[in-house]
Amino acid sequence: MPPMEPTLNRPLRRSFVKGLLGTTSFWMASGNASWTAALAAEAAQPYLPTFFDAMEYRFIEAASERLFPVDDNGPGAKALGVAEFIDRQMQTPYARGENWYMSGPFQQGPANLGYQLPFVPRDLYRKGIAGVEHYTRQHYGKGFADLPPVQQDEILTALEGGSVQLDEVPGRVFFEQLRTNTLEGAFADPLYGGNRGLGGWTMLGFPGARADFMDWVNQEGAPYPLAPVSISGETA
Template structure:
């Protein structure tokens, strides 16, 4: 009998690498089988939530409207891609907050909590769910006081100015540091734009097509020796839906 190899297999390593693109939410569906590639199965206890799960899982309708306005302003539509809203960045954020990422259950979150140095970065005791809930409420209250309307109702120029002020910390939000909230949303928006579509963002693999990333392919051996050539590979998502293949 042939002895089974010990340690991580190539397939296990691939699965582990892909899942680090974003923190997985609670499993409600398994990825489908891709034609010509091995079947990808999420960890039983931490599979990614399918992007087609209906409705908002964490945000209220009002909160979702504000977050969609923010991600649309951070990544506006242009001749290269659709906006962050159209790409599903708000859906990605919503799914992450509904899962283990939302309460930092995998991180050490015991005190003492003190302001960190620049290399230490974020040392806040607030978990992502609290940051979004407090941040959206604080932003809405500030915009109502200043402009008598929510952020989502502001014109593009005012939105830009508001986000710039948050980034630089020149405004004060009730309940949360403005810079902390801005950085949280910015980071998650970028993750949602470039992560695998199975997590809710990067709808239709728009960002991968924009940068020429071939996606979650299992094997690149046929292309290793093809230097300085445009491969024109259609991106492949873990989700494996035939809809993606039709659109690709």
């Protein structure tokens, strides 16, 4: 998946030139600190989805939490900001299928032929969520997010098994899209909206975007003592 392109406060050209002249500490103290602080301030604000509507966003929060639930090992999808990650992801070229071959004919065939639907990820989510909501209201009398976890799991299991067809979208295809993006949101760099507080990396013991690991090469079995760090400089 192509990474999302974050909007960052770039250092002024003058600061960049000064850095080339040997005053890199100026940029480290001003430019880097400013955009890191800006990212931290943005993360502290309540997130307002820009692609999903309120009902769709509640579905993403609820469904991703069942796919990646909180347990004794660490936080779940909701605490990790997975829904925010997916919403941000829907604004990228990947979600619009800009690098996909999307000309027909669209015919279902053997699995080794790959993806054969005329829908890019944005379409899969719109059509898939609408289909799940229709299914749950028919069979349970409520929207997905309002169901107890046991019934939510039943629906997700049915989607994974392919026993539910969501109008134009096969249930299994929608399930795989959601599961893939949920895992990406749990373990991507926090710069892209998920892995909030680096909770996913902390759970794995993954060091993140540290530049130098030479002190720990060939130390088999030795625990890595440093907390993970984001591209932005955020640490757990």
